[in-house]
Amino acid sequence: MNATYLSSLSKEDLKRFVDSFDTVLTDCDGVLWVENNAIEGSPEVLKKLRELGKKVFYVTNNSTKDRKDYVSKCLKLNYQATEEEIVSTAYLVANYLKSINFRKKAFLIGSAGFAKELDLAGVKYVGFGPDPMPEGLTTLGSLEGGLESLLEPDVGAVLLGFDPHFSYPKMVKAASYLSDPNCLYIVTNTDERFPVSSRLIYPGTGSMVAAISACAARDPLVVGKPNPYVAEAVSKIHPLDPKRTLMIGDRANSDVLLGANCGFRTLLVLTGVTSLDDVDKWKKSSDPEDKKLIPDFYLNKLGDFLQLL
Amino acid sequence: MNATYLSSLSKEDLKRFVDSFDTVLTDCDGVLWVENNAIEGSPEVLKKLRELGKKVFYVTNNSTKDRKDYVSKCLKLNYQATEEEIVSTAYLVANYLKSINFRKKAFLIGSAGFAKELDLAGVKYVGFGPDPMPEGLTTLGSLEGGLESLLEPDVGAVLLGFDPHFSYPKMVKAASYLSDPNCLYIVTNTDERFPVSSRLIYPGTGSMVAAISACAARDPLVVGKPNPYVAEAVSKIHPLDPKRTLMIGDRANSDVLLGANCGFRTLLVLTGVTSLDDVDKWKKSSDPEDKKLIPDFYLNKLGDFLQLL
Known part of the structure; x- marks a missing residue:
């Protein structure tokens, strides 16, 4: 965990990174959308990841919708989705x-x-x-x-x-x-x-x-992130190899911490709750609990991933 | 702080204890009354303490009443009171x-x-x-x-x-x-x-x-207990000598802790929130914060003080 800016990787390192995972768990609010609007570029990145053969799960702590509603919302905002891919806390x-x-x-x-x-x-x-x-x-x-x-x-x-x-x-x-x-x-x-x-x-x-x-x-x-229970639930549908799983999120104390708790790679996007200032604070902290909040990689927004893929 | 059962003191030690304070800060809910009923024996103890020349303040965290309402409630439940003696958080x-x-x-x-x-x-x-x-x-x-x-x-x-x-x-x-x-x-x-x-x-x-x-x-x-602010407010009306002040309460993390924070003697009564089991737990704990919750003395109910006075 050293919070590497993903766009700063060399072409070779980027390719190695993309090849290193086959499953993507992505948070929704603050990563894919804010309320009822898709975040620019995020739908194209998810589409591209699927084309590259990655399995995608939507892992959200939001409990206000049932899985059918989530599928509808995904489709409306240009995210491919089936009910099985929705892992919601309710x-x-x-x-x-x-x-x-x-x-x-x-x-x-x-x-x-x-x-x-x-x-x-x-x-x-x-x-x-x-x-x-x-x-x-x-x-x-x-x-x-x-x-x-x-x-x-x-x-x-x-x-x-x-x-x-x-x-x-x-x-x-x-x-x-x-x-x-x-x-x-x-x-x-x-x-x-x-x-x-x-x-x-x-x-x-x-x-x-x-x-x-x-x-x-x-x-x-x-039951939600950062509790590993949520990852166990996914693994009942689709076996997870932690080392080959990427967790994408906007909130360190749920998304990044889930990654730390399960041994996933983590990518923080700055379109939601956690800021780079927060990450810097945790880097300077001597508390081991703070260290778990530092992501492996970060991007300003998920859409920036597209040109790197 | 060793949570001595007040009734177990010898006559001499009791007299020394009663002579050792000239000001009493007493909590209300769980010490003097529960909702709209006086706790048996408490009014008589307060009356006796006043007769012995002790200055009494009602120090309550309850914010649902103004000071006039508190005076009315005190009088109704047989506690002498003036507005100046009511130190309420609102x-x-x-x-x-x-x-x-x-x-x-x-x-x-x-x-x-x-x-x-x-x-x-x-x-x-x-x-x-x-x-x-x-x-x-x-x-x-x-x-x-x-x-x-x-x-x-x-x-x-x-x-x-x-x-x-x-x-x-x-x-x-x-x-x-x-x-x-x-x-x-x-x-x-x-x-x-x-x-x-x-x-x-x-x-x-x-x-x-x-x-x-x-x-x-x-x-x-x-502003309420256990913050020393509440004691500062009393001391503006009536100078407090911490060593000669007794705090009576039913809740360790507000009443007893206020005493620890201000250097007051503390008397826990078991007619409210904190139990003797809680006190035993803190005695066994190695956390210095827990130690602050242990009262100097305890009684099953404030009314038991009467026969000791």
């Missing part, structure tokens, strides 16, 4: 619960795409949708007893993904269910913000996870 | 902003008591009250631009206390205001939960602080 959670034969109800803090994946996996859930403070229960004294009747019986898991309706009653319920140590606590990812183009900051699932973990005093199972 | 924040001559608007995530303290201090604020996701803006793609128009100009501080209407739009706004490094970030406290008597867990301000700090990637100024 799908991973649903699939995990199915694999352990989970029969209780889940308490879901998440959006419509997450709910749809649970439906497809046959997992029952409660809690989906808006859940504002009930009228008149706005002081702590008045809360007592007022929310207790709203707890559902037989809840065996709290699931957390991005939820635009995140609210205090959802926090009370999640923390209360989680006070039973047998209740599972599974989150899609811990990304603190979305990479977006506006001057606004859009908090991500990780900010909600921070709140729930604080009040529940528990650490979650994270 | 008051401390308002007073701090006044002391630095803050002239911009604050973005308030907090409850009615907090808003009232700001009114009393002449601090302008926006954001108070319910702020659910606007209709139709429930996917991330649709958020873009949809909330931007809701940002107010001239906001120079984000203030965070307990807010039963905590919501995603509030998180977006707080994180966006805080992306300006000149915007102040001040929170009342970092207690993760309230001490309550039900089987439900009621997340505290600290859980909301965890969410905002994660998405804003900033650490707040904490």
Whole structure:
């Protein structure tokens, strides 16, 4: 890991690099698109990589869509895609619960795409949708007893993904269910913000996870990047040789760290969350955890790869 | 700090202990009351301490009431109190902003008591009250631009206390205001939960602080315990000799830690958040931060002090 600028490689080294991997795991938000717009040049690079015989998987921590929706979005923005190539966290959670034969109800803090994946996996859930403070229960004294009747019986898991309706009653319920140590606590990812183009900051699932973990005093199972669980899920469909796998991403603490955790080569693109200043900071740090955040290679944008291929 | 059971002291040692302090700082929730009920025996102990000439201050991290409301609550539950003796975090924040001559608007995530303290201090604020996701803006793609128009100009501080209407739009706004490094970030406290008597867990301000700090990637100024700021505020009204000050509380990481940070003697009561199991864990730990959480003395409940006085 030394964060080599990919465009600075000699022709021979570039060819050696491209020949060195046969599988590409690519992040989506901040690499392929920002919200509903493809990042210039990225579709052509993915097309070219496929022509060179590389197997491509879309590995996203975003939990707001189901896999069908992702295929539609990919096709609309000129990315070839099949459902099998989409490795999204809502799908991973649903699939995990199915694999352990989970029969209780889940308490879901998440959006419509997450709910749809649970439906497809046959997992029952409660809690989906808006859940504002009930009228008149706005002081702590008045809360007592007022929310207790709203707890559902037989809840065996709290699931957390991005939820635009995140609210205090959802926090009370999640923390209360989680006070039973047998209740599972599974989150899609811990990304603190979305990479977006506006001057606004859009908090991500990780900010909600921070709140729930604080009040529940528990650490979650994270199925998304940087947890190797996501790579295990891919390897069930397509055997992965870590040494011949390239992870492309815009966020060091999920994408690059996944690479470090799994032994993949990593390529950071600067069209999302992590900046070159961040990388320089980690280079100077003596903390071994910071060192894991340094990518093998970087590019200003994925599109710059095209002329190198 | 060795967590001596106060009831186990000899008569002579007890007398020496009681003579050793002239000022008592006492926490409220979990020490004097749980929600709207006084904890048995606590009012009598406070009365006796005053009769022995001790000066008493109520030092609470709870930000849901203004000082007038606290005086009323004290009197109702048989605790003598004047406004000057109430050191509450909403008051401390308002007073701090006044002391630095803050002239911009604050973005308030907090409850009615907090808003009232700001009114009393002449601090302008926006954001108070319910702020659910606007209709139709429930996917991330649709958020873009949809909330931007809701940002107010001239906001120079984000203030965070307990807010039963905590919501995603509030998180977006707080994180966006805080992306300006000149915007102040001040929170009342970092207690993760309230001490309550039900089987439900009621997340505290600290859980909301965890969410905002994660998405804003900033650490707040904490005016409440365990920050010594709260003791400085008391000392402006009444000079404190740390060696002759006793801090009573139910929560090690706010009350006992404040004592450690300020050089006060500490008495933990087991009617709230921290248990004797927690204390035993810290005794065995080799982490010096854990050692600070061990109180000098403990009692099962404050009321047990009465027969010792």
